[in-house]
Amino acid sequence: LGQSSESGRLLRAVVLCALKVERLAMRAHLTDLQKEPQQPGFRFDIGRVKGGTSEIVLVEAGRGNVRAGAVTQQVISLFHPDILLCVGVAGALHDDLALADVVVATQVYAYQGGTATKEFLARPQAWPASHELEQLARSVDDSHDWWPAVGDQGREHRPRIHFRPIAAGDVVLDGHDSAMFEQLRLHYNDAAAIDMEDAGIAQVAHLNNVPALAIRGLSDHADGRKTDSDQAGWQQRAATAAATFAAALLARLDPAGRAAGISLTATVRSEERGTPDAANRQPRVPQLAYIREKTSGFVGRDSVFADLTTFLSTRPSGHIVVEGMPGMGKTSLLAEEVRRRNWPAHFNIAAQGITSALAFMRSLHGQLAERYQIQLASPGAGDEDDGQYIGSLLEETADRLSPNEQLVIVVDALDEASMTQTGANTLFLPTVLPAGLYLLVSRRRRTAELQIDGARLVIDLTDRQAEGRKDMERFIRESLARPAIEARLSGVTDQDRVVADLLDRSELNFMYLVYVLRDIEAGRMPPDDVFGLPQGLSGYYERHLAKMLSKGTSAIASLRTIYALAAIREPVPASLLASAVRVTELTVTTLLLDWEQFLLKDSGEGKTTYSLYHQSFRDFLMAVETVRAAGIDMGELNSAVGQGFIDRLGLDLEDEDEDEE
C-alpha cells in the first residue's frame, strides 16, 4: 500500500479536509472507492475522481493547524503523494466575496506569527502555492466547464473563483470588531479568507517538498453571523463548491490532462524515490543529471513563469526567447521549466561536446517519437544539412496533438550550438511554428541567429533587475543558512552586510554567487575576505587567475591542466589529462583542486570525468589576453592534447605520418 500501483505509476494526490461535511462533499466526486483499513487517528478513502485516472487519497484530518499538520506528515509518509490539496470551507474577509464563492490560495499566511508587546508586531510566515497547481487551477477556472450544467447543482450559479491569499490561524473569527480582525486588516490586507488548517498543511507540505494548494469555499463572512450562515446551509454549499472545483482540477492531472496544456508530472521526483515502474508512464527527458544539477536550489523567476503562461494561453503557437548575460540563469530557468512540466528538451553544452544539429535532431526525434508515435525515421546523414528534417518532424508532431493540446519544445543555449549555415536559424529552428507548438529557447544577448516570423515573447533577464535582485537575495540567504556555510561564517556578525555586498558585487549574476558561496563553503575564502569581493563574474575569474600566477613556476602544470580540459571540450578522465600534461594521474587530481569551483565532476558508471561547469569560464580562459597572461602556447598545448589521446589509444601514428610524407 502506498508505494506504487501495480500497473505503472499513476499520479497520486492526497486531499485533506478538516470537517466531515467537507470530506463527504469531496467523497461524492470519487468513484472506484477501495476498502482500506482505517488508520488510527484519521479516516481516509482511496479512489479516483470521475473522469480522471489519478489515485486520490481523501483524508479527514480534523480541525486546527497543529492537528492538520501532524496528520499531513503521517499521510505523506504513508502515501508519498505527488501533490496535496486542502479542500474545505473558510470565512470570507472581504465584502466583494460572495458566499459559496471559492478562494484558491495564491499563498497561505500563518497570521498569528508575531510579537505581542504594547502593540502587535507582525512576523509573518507565508507559503506560496505550488506554481504548477495554481496554473492548473487557473486553467480549470478559464474553462468554465467545471461546474455541472445539469441536475440540482446545474440550476445554481457557477461560483466565482478568486485567486488570492488565505490566512490561517487557530482562532474562529466571528466578528468584525474583534482585535484579531483589525490585525488581519492591517497586516494581511490581501488575505481573502480565513481558516484553521492551511498553515499547518502548507508548512508540512513545504518541508516534504510536495506541491500543495488550498481550495476553500466561503461559508460565512466572519462577521458575527457564522452560526446563521451555517444553519442557512452555506457551509454545505461552500463545501460542495470547493469540492467540485477540486475534483475538476484532479481530473486534469492525468496524462490525458495534457490537453489543458499543463502536464503535472512526477518523473524526476518519483525516479529519485526509486519506484522502478515510475519512468514507464511519463515520457523521459534525457540529460536528467544536468537538469538536476541546474535546478538544485532553484529560486524565483515568478514573473517569467507567469509571462510564459500568459503567452501560451493567448497565442496559438510561437517562440519564447530567454536572453541574458552568461551566468544570469538562463539554463537553470529552462531546466526548471522542464523539471516542472516535463517538456521535451535539448540542452546544448559546449563543455560536454553537445553542440551539433544532428545531436539535437536525434534527441528531439527520440523524445517526440516516444510521446506521439511519430512515423518519421530517426535523422541520418544529410539531415543535418538543412531545415527539412526538423520541419517535417514538427509538422508530424503538430498533426498528432489533440485539439487544444499545446506542446513546448525547449532548446537551451543556442550560442553553444555549432554554427549552421549562414542565413539559416541556429540548429535550423523554424521561423514559424504550426498551431499548438511552441519553442522555448535561450541564448546570450543578441548572439546566435534566430529569425522569427510568428508570435514571439522575448524575456531578457537583464531587464528584470528588481525581481532578479529579490530572487538572488533569497538565494544568498538560503545558502548562508546551510550548516556548512553558517559554520564558516560564524565569526561574521553583520550577516546583512554580507548579503548586501554579495548582491552588489555579483552584478546580478547567479554564477558569480555560486562560485563565491562554493569558496566560502570549501574554506577557500577566509571570512574576512567576504568584505573584499571581486567585482562581477569577470572580476572573479581575473582574480583567480592572478592568484594562480602569483604561485610562479609551480602553477605552470596547473594552468596547463585546466587549459587542456578547456581545449578538449568533453568530459574526460584524469588519466587523459595526465597524458596530455605529462604528469601522473594523481598529480592531475591534485592540480584540479586549484580549479575546483569551475569543474563539473561526474562519477557515473564507476569512472570519474571532469568538464568545465560553465561556458563563461572557458570563454575567459580562451580570450587572447588570458592565454597570453597565462603564458600558454595554444598550438603546443593542442598537439600535446592530441598526443595524449593517441597515447591512451595505444596507437603509434608517427611511423604512418612519416610514410605519407
Ligand SMILES: Nc1ncnc2c1ncn2[C@@H]1O[C@H](COP(=O)(O)OP(=O)(O)O)[C@@H](O)[C@H]1O
Ligand atoms: N534561479 C536560480 N536559482 C538558483 N540558482 C540559480 C538560478 N539561476 C542560476 N542559478 C545558478 O547559477 C548557475 C549559472 O546559471 P546558468 O543557468 O548556467 O546561467 P546561463 O545559462 O544564463 O549562463 C547555475 O548553474 C545555478 O547553479
Ligand SMILES: [Mg+2]
Ligand atoms: Mg546556459
